[in-house]
Amino acid sequence: MNAALRRIAHLDMDAFYASVELLRYPELCGMPVVIGGRRTLEPVMQGDGSRRFARLRDYAGRGVITTATYEARRLGVSSGMGLMKAARLAPDAILLPADFDAYRHYSRLFKASVAAIAPRIEDRGIDEIYIDLSDLPDDTLGLAKRIKRAVREATGLSCSIGVSPNKLLSKICSDLDKPDGLTILGRDDIAHRIWPLSVRKINGIGPKAAEKLASLGIATVAELAQADTTLLQQHFGRSFAAWLHAAAHGIDDRPVVTSSEPRSISRETTFERDLHPVHDRSALSEIFTGLCVRVSEDLQRKGYLGRTIGIKLRYQDFRTVTRDLTLPEPVADPAAIRRAAGECLRRVPLDQRLRLLGVRVGALSPCMRDAPGTTTSRQGELPLISSTG
DNA sequence: GCAAATGTCGCCGTTTGA
């Protein structure tokens, strides 16, 4: 329709998990706080009515930082960093466990508040969305300000918004003025505002591609925009090279996708210590079955069957392997998943200690479920080929 | 002795069926 003059917003909640925690523990405002760790201790109430919080220095384990407040980031820690490493940089920073139920709650609140103003929303995870403003009558700046106010009123949280003619540019510019930012970018601003940035700011250029570009003397978007297309093609292939070139020129025609179905559902876990396939066989087996049960529960809760069962292993040396198996019929029950996952497991070398195990179900099809509470089950009606021998 | 959990997508080699 209006493909030529779209107005696309990208909204990103500021330090989302940490900010939600600060609503609960306002006394932490202004302090370096990080979220992460599986067995991080909840704060405990003390005799004088104040709370005692865990510090990064108290942490032992293999967790990573999920979110850090801006105060913590100033001390050099950032999301994805191992907590043990972060503890060396900021031992006094407060450490809180993640509370996904709370984050999901606030996620729903902020998305609903945006939807009341602009309903064409693409979900991009728990803390960000794209919004297609094209068909709304209002002026862009007024709209963006209204959305920011609505989010704050609904949640008490701040967000950053970028608005531009497409998703690529909006994603970049929502980040330009964080936190509590608002950046509106037109085609004429690309050279001035986008080209000086690192190619890493382009969503889709990760560490590998950036490294390869660097080796070609390309570090900024401007350099990428100017790069010889033949050279790019030689190193990245036709399709990726064309995309790189378009991206550097701010060209992106992807629509805002307002609904989608999941492609796979998975569960994985990193062990507290690396487990030996033989010595820790029973522990591994229990974990493995537990993952299958949890994936099965997820499938049934969400109303899906899956036909492709897969496993993921991470070895002591951090190498990762996957195996999968496609069944003749989609399944959701834990036994069928466990059986197929077990078959996958036999195809993988087990000569080294393991650090992680995961189970995934893909090739999903929706399944009509009975109302919760009924016990009707079709599982087991058809005898499955059993190769447990 | 650093490196979570969950999910999507694209590419490539192989298999399979026509």
Added chain:
DNA sequence: CGGATCAAACGGCGACAT
């Protein structure tokens, strides 16, 4: 009958994202 070929499915893997 053998070969060429083509598409679709599958399986593995890597890159990237939040």
